[in-house]
Amino acid sequence: MKLGVIIQARMGSTRLPGKVLTDIGGKPLLSHVIGRLATMRNEAKSVVATSTASENDSIEAWCVSHEVAVFRGDELDVLDRYYRCAIAFGFDNVIRLTADNPFTDIEELDRLIDFHLDGAYDYTHAFGQLPIGVGAEIFTFAALERSHRQGHMPHHREHVNEYFTDHPKCFRIAELPIPVAKRAPALRLTVDTYADWERADNLVKKSSQKWLGTEEAIRLCSYSA
Template identity: 40%
Template sequence: METLIIIQARMGSTRLPGKVLKPLGTSTVINYVVSRCKKIQKTLGIIVATSTLEQDNQIEEWCKKHDITCYRGSESDVLSRYYHCAKQYKPDYIIRVTADCPFIDYTFANQIINRMEKNPGDIVIVNGHLPRGLVVEMIAFTALEFIYKYGHETRHREHVTYYAYEHPSKFKHTKVIAPSFLNHPELRITLDTIEDYQLCCVVADYFKGEILIPSQDVVEYLVTHANVANMNAHITQKPVE
């Protein structure tokens, strides 16, 4: 089973411009994401998929400097960018990661891959209520190709896998039960706003810039430090339109 990691990244953001290259700990947000993705086992490698906009030249330059493959495609049609990136390699599966999630859970990602190996399907469905920003998605290339062909609405083109959740009967699901210690949906460990960034900076500093700190430790820290967790508790996710 060949699995490719594709990290979605761009400099443009209405609420937090340039977020993926912002400093974090002793490094940068994107370096956290890529470094943690390298801990995901049984994969072909990592590709950062960004847009062809001039502002995203910085992301390509970062990738070149750190010897990471970079693919550039449509800024607005993210599904097209993802599909054409994956099509070059035609893996069996794609692990989808967004570059604004610096503490993605690579341990749980490995469990997801193992589950897919044992019970192959079109897309992984995680049973649990996890913090936003920790979980990766896993989807078969054939399913991504189907979504690319039939997902025509704006929401489908912007949110790569949304069509699969909107039309569950069209796909075979591989279910994975999330570890109980990760069931804290009240937590936001992602980067959409300045408050999110401030929280992530506090977390990174607390762990002294240790990029590979287990996600479980991050969750436990936030659960036991309500003053930090409350920094972005009022932030609401933008609705899918």
């Protein structure tokens, strides 16, 4: 069984252009995403999946210089990009992350993987209870392949998980239970706007840990409020 982490990344954000390489606490946002993954308990291959658009050459250059695997595919058909990336690397199960989420909870990600594999689910996620941008999702290659084959609506191609959620009777779907101390679904820890970037930068600078933890982030944000 080969487990892969595919991190979708592109420079063309309308609200915060170039955000994936924007500095947060002294290092690019993408560096935070990759650095956290090195602390995973489960063994997985990490790949940054960007598009063939020339504006994303800088993402590939960063990956090459930091010895991070990179795959380039369709700019708008993200489902196709994931599908072809998974084939290229021979993944049996795929964890989907996005490069605008610098605070993925690795402890919960490891629990998510175990929960998914132990339950033999097709699609498992940790959304809805954790802060926005902290959770993750995992799916089998077979489920991804079916989505790629049958998901023809524009939103299915743009959002990798939406064929699963639109057809729950076709897949074994599960949600990871989250500890009470980490439940803060209204808290934004993703980076989509300048205000998000400012919050993330301040949190990294205030953190007492190398990698800001979810409980500390909730505490710091509550204190700031």
